[in-house]
Amino acid sequence: MAFSTITNLDVSAAQQHSRELITRLHASESTTYVTGPAGTGNGERVLVLGGTGYIGRALVPELARRGYRPVVLARKAETKNEPEYADAEIVVGDATRAADVLNAVAAAPTDVVISLLSGRKPNDAEECREVDHEAVVNGIKAAVAHDVKQFIQISDFGAYRPELIPQVYKLQVEGELMGQHHGALPWTIVRPTAYFPYLSATFGDVKNGLAYRIFDHGEYNVVNPIAREDLAEFIVNQVLNQDSFGRVLPVGGPWTPDNTVTLKGAGQMMFDVTGRDPQWEVVTMKTWDKKIARLTRLGKVSKQLKPVAFYLEAAKYWSVVDHVAPVYGERTLREFMGKLKDREFPTGSFRERMKNGTNVMPTDI
Known part of the structure; x- marks a missing residue:
């Protein structure tokens, strides 16, 4: 069609x-993924870009619970006062500014960078370019420059059939990661179907x-959306997981x-x-x-x-x-x-x- x-x-x-x-x-039974926490950290520093958004509010606490040291690049220092970020390091900055992202990565040895970046106005072409592409590339370049062990890009299931502006930019980012356009960097791409909201x-x-x-x-x-708590757990399962390196992982919620x-x-x-x-x-x-x-x-x-x-x-x-994607959660x-x-x-x-x-x-x- x-x-x-x-x-x-x-x-x-x-x-x-x-x-x-x-x-x-x-x-049917979806057997691609096994639901449940897999893997724990030992204080590894994980920088989350876009961590103050809908998914970030579930991902940051999940990282802390699993033994990682979450770091959030946020525009406001007051973010630290919000309960979801009680166990996170807050670095004040803007992901659309390359220097801010570089400083966040360079502030201490960083093992993983996770990008949740997504424009808040998907019908604003310029914002999509700045956030869904340029800001993510800032993270990739900073990760390459400081020998980060893994870059996890939370993309969009729509990248399989990109029709909308954000999806086109997300697919472009994926291609640049795969092609190592900005330097050698182990990567994992997650493509969620849709979120409940x-x-x-x-x-x-x-x-x-x-x-x-x-x-x-x-x-x-037809769509099988995924809860942010389940997606957060799924993402943390991929942190420093060698089996997820160089893979594109589509994921959705229950087939019920x-x-x-x-x-x-x-x-x-x-x-x-x-x-x-x-x-x-x-x-x-x-x-x-x-x-x-x-x-x-x-x-x-x-x-x-x-x-x-x-x-x-x-x-x-x-x-x-x-x-429609394999089930997690x-x-x-x-x-x-x-x-x-x-x-x-x-x-x-x-x-x-x-x-x-x-x-x-x-x-x-």
């Missing part, structure tokens, strides 16, 4: 594909009585009905958790394609409309491309949504909240 225009034939074929894929996954971005809308939007039947793709979903399945889960009868806002993909085409044309003459066109492309991408999307049930959510259109980038996601759980 091409990403551009979807025909009526594609609509029915995609729905059948998704249903058959979910049936196979639910009947991304599939729960409209939970507040559903709880506030609004409809849940789907394209056509809402069953174009509570975690393997289509877009419509995620919406149904929200209605189940909130106790509401399903209310769907059905948008035809043909209509959405026309909006994308029109805004893309207008975006060539309007800087304000170009990011909106990209947002529409992104919404379509996450609605039609499968993100036991936490599920339904469990995550259950924790959101008693929370209060702001009102306002999704377009208005989209301007804040990933800040619209319920990432504090």
Whole structure:
């Protein structure tokens, strides 16, 4: 199925594909990875770039629990006062400044650098370039310069089929690591499928009585998202693990009905958790394609409309491309949504909240 225009034939074929894929996954056992902590450290210094984000708040404590010495490059010294960083060394700096990253690596012998860097506004092309590529390369160059033993790049499952700006830059970083463009450096690449907040971005809308939007039947793709706690444990399992050197590791959450979903399945889960009868806002993909085409044309003459066109492309991408990977962990999307049930959510259109980038996601759980 091409990403551009979807025909009526594609609509029915995609729905059948998704249903058959979910049936196979639910009947299968994923044996690629063994869930559970594997390996402990002995005080090795591990620098985490992007460690103050959603995944970092789980990864940094996990590193400390497993005997490593986590170091976080953060813009604010006050980060040290947050509970997740009680056992971490905080180096004040900005990953987009090469000198700051170099200083963080050079401050003491550093064994591993882990990059969680990802732009907060994936529809901002310049921010994606600065964060998803340039800042990561700063980390790679600093690691090479100081003989770091391993660079772990947390990439994106979408790198298998890069359609969006961040994915293209992440794939470029992967190629530069593999090709040793910046010097010899042992590397490991992790490609997670998706995180729970991304599939729960409209939970507040559903709880506030609004409809849940789907394209056509809402069953174009399948995803098995992974919990940040499980991903953090998986990442630490790879630290200084010789078996993970030079490998690309796709990873997702459980292949169970509570975690393997289509877009419509995620919406149904929200209605189940909130106790509401399903209310769907059905948008035809043909209509959405026309909006994308029109805004893309207008975006060539309007800087304000170009990011909106990209947002529409992104919404379509996450609605039609499968993100299914080998299983690690036991936490599920339904469990995550259950924790959101008693929370209060702001009102306002999704377009208005989209301007804040990933800040619209319920990432504090």
